[in-house]
Amino acid sequence: MKHKYLLLLFAFSIFSVYYSCSGDDSTAGDDSDYVPVSPVTVDLTKVPYPKLSDYKFFEGEMKAQKPSPDVLPFEPRSTLFTDYAHKKRFVWIPKGVKATYNADGNVLELPVGSALIKNFYYTNVQPNNTNRIIETRVMIRKSTGWIFANYVWNDAQTEAFFDLQGSITSIQWKDDNNVVKSTDYRIPEESQCIVCHKSKTTVGGIEVTKNIPIGIKPQNLNFNYNYGSDAKNQLQKWIDAGYLENNFSLPSDENSVVDYNDQTKPLEKRVRSYFDSNCAHCHNDDRHCDYRPMKFGYNKTALPSGQGLTNLGVCVDTQDMQGFPSALSKIVTPGNTDRSMLYFRVSTNDETYRMPLHGRTMVHEEGVLLIEQWINSLQGCP
Numbered sequence: 001m002k003h004k005y006l007l008l009l010f011a012f013s014i015f016s017v018y019y020s021c022s023g024d025d026s027t028a029g030d031d032s033d034y035v036p037v038s039p040v041t042v043d044l045t046k047v048p049y050p051k052l053s054d055y056k057f058f059e060g061e062m063k064a065q066k067p068s069p070d071v072l073p074f075e076p077r078s079t080l081f082t083d084y085a086h087k088k089r090f091v092w093i094p095k096g097v098k099a100t101y102n103a104d105g106n107v108l109e110l111p112v113g114s115a116l117i118k119n120f121y122y123t124n125v126q127p128n129n130t131n132r133i134i135e136t137r138v139m140i141r142k143s144t145g146w147i148f149a150n151y152v153w154n155d156a157q158t159e160a161f162f163d164l165q166g167s168i169t170s171i172q173w174k175d176d177n178n179v180v181k182s183t184d185y186r187i188p189e190e191s192q193c194i195v196c197h198k199s200k201t202t203v204g205g206i207e208v209t210k211n212i213p214i215g216i217k218p219q220n221l222n223f224n225y226n227y228g229s230d231a232k233n234q235l236q237k238w239i240d241a242g243y244l245e246n247n248f249s250l251p252s253d254e255n256s257v258v259d260y261n262d263q264t265k266p267l268e269k270r271v272r273s274y275f276d277s278n279c280a281h282c283h284n285d286d287r288h289c290d291y292r293p294m295k296f297g298y299n300k301t302a303l304p305s306g307q308g309l310t311n312l313g314v315c316v317d318t319q320d321m322q323g324f325p326s327a328l329s330k331i332v333t334p335g336n337t338d339r340s341m342l343y344f345r346v347s348t349n350d351e352t353y354r355m356p357l358h359g360r361t362m363v364h365e366e367g368v369l370l371i372e373q374w375i376n377s378l379q380g381c382p
Contacts, residue, residue: 037069038092039059040055040057042055042115042140048149049162051160051161052159052161057115062158067090070095072092073088075089075234076215077223077273078273078277082360083361084181085134086122086123087118087120091116098243098244100245104218104256105255107212107215108216108244112142116138118137118138122134124174126173126174129174131157134153134171134187135150135187139213146213147211148190164190166187166188166189168185170183181362183362184361185361186358195282196281196356197213199212199286200286219298221238258270259273260273260370267374271370272301272312274371279355293331294313313330313341314330315334315381317329317331321341328340332378334378335378336375346363346371349361
C-alpha cells in the first residue's frame with residue numbers, strides 16, 4: 001500500500017511540473033505580452049549629467065547607438081549641412097505626456113522632460129577606415145525652457161563628457177567617391193548654439209529670447225522611415241508610440257519639403273527645401289537674422305504674387321555691408337552668380353563673409369552647385 005502511495009505521489013509531481021511549464025496555464029508568462037521597460041532617466045533637477053551614459057539613451061556598447069526602449073529614432077527629409085558629418089537623431093518623451101502640433105512649418109511642441117539627441121559622426125576615418133563619433137548634442141526641456149547639453153566623445157569611443165566650452169578637432173575621412181577630405185571640425189560653444197536655436201518675442205517693449213529646437217517640423221518629418229521592424233510615416237509613428245497628439249492632418253505634399261539631393265524633384269522645391277533646413281532657423285520672423293529681408297521658411301518662399309521670390313532675396317538690393325565686392329548689389333541676381341550676395345557668402349570659407357555663420361568650416365559643394373543651378377534658371381529682374 002505504501003509503495004502504491006509513493007507511485008501516485010511521484011506521478012502527481014511529474015504532472016504538476018509539466019502543467020506548470022506548459023503554455024496551457026492562463027497565468028503563465030507570455031513573451032508576446034512582454035513590454036520592455038525603458039531605463040532612460042532624465043532627472044530635471046540634476047541634468048545636464050556629467051556623462052552621456054548617465055541618461056541611458058543607448059543599450060549595449062554606446063558607440064553602436066542602439067536606442068533604449070522608448071528612445072525613438074527620426075530623420076528630417078531635408079538635412080542641415082555640418083562639414084559632411086553623418087548624424088543619428090533620437091527623441092525621448094516621458095510617459096503620460098505628448099508633443100503637440102502647431103502648423104506644418106513650426107517645430108513640434110515637446111512637453112517638459114523631453115530630450116532630443118543628435119550624434120555627429122564620420123565613417124571611413126583615416127588612416128584605418130574606422131568610424132568616429134565626435135559629439136552628441138542633447139536638448140532637454142525643463143519647466144523654464146530648453147537647455148543645451150553637449151557631450152564630446154573620447155578617443156576610445158566608450159564615453160562622451162559634458163562640455164559647452166567649444167573646441168576644435170581635426171579629422172580626415174574618405175567620402176562616398178573615395179576622395180580623402182579633412183577639416184578642423186568645430187564643436188560649438190553654448191553661445192553658438194543659442195544663435196541658431198533662438199526665438200525672440202517682445203514683452204512690454206523688452207525683447208525676450210528663448211531656446212528652441214529647429215529640426216522637428218512636421219513638413220520635414222512627413223515621410224516613411226525604416227525602423228528596422230517596419231517602415232512608417234514618422235509623424236504616424238510618433239502618434240502610435242504615444243509621443244504626439246493625434247489631432248491634426250498630416251502635411252500635404254505641397255507643404256512637405258523634399259530631399260534637396262533628389263534630382264528627380266523640381267529644382268525650385270529642392271532649393272527651397274535646402275534654404276529651409278540650412279538657413280530658415282536664423283532668417284525668419286523673430287529669429288537671429290530677422291532684420292535681413294530674406295525669410296527662408298519653406299512656407300514663406302511659396303507665397304504668391306512674387307513675395308516668395310522676394311523672401312528668397314531675388315532682385316532684392318543688398319544692404320550697406322562694408323568690405324563686400326561692389327558688384328554684389330543684389331542678394332540674388334537672376335542668371336548671374338557673380339552679382340549675387342547669397343551665392344558669394346555660401347561659396348566662401350572666409351569666416352568674415354561666409355554663411356551660415358556657425359555650423360560649418362567647409363564649403364558645401366553640392367549645396368553651392370544646387371544654388372548656382374537655381375540662380376542660373378531665374379529670369380531677369382522687373
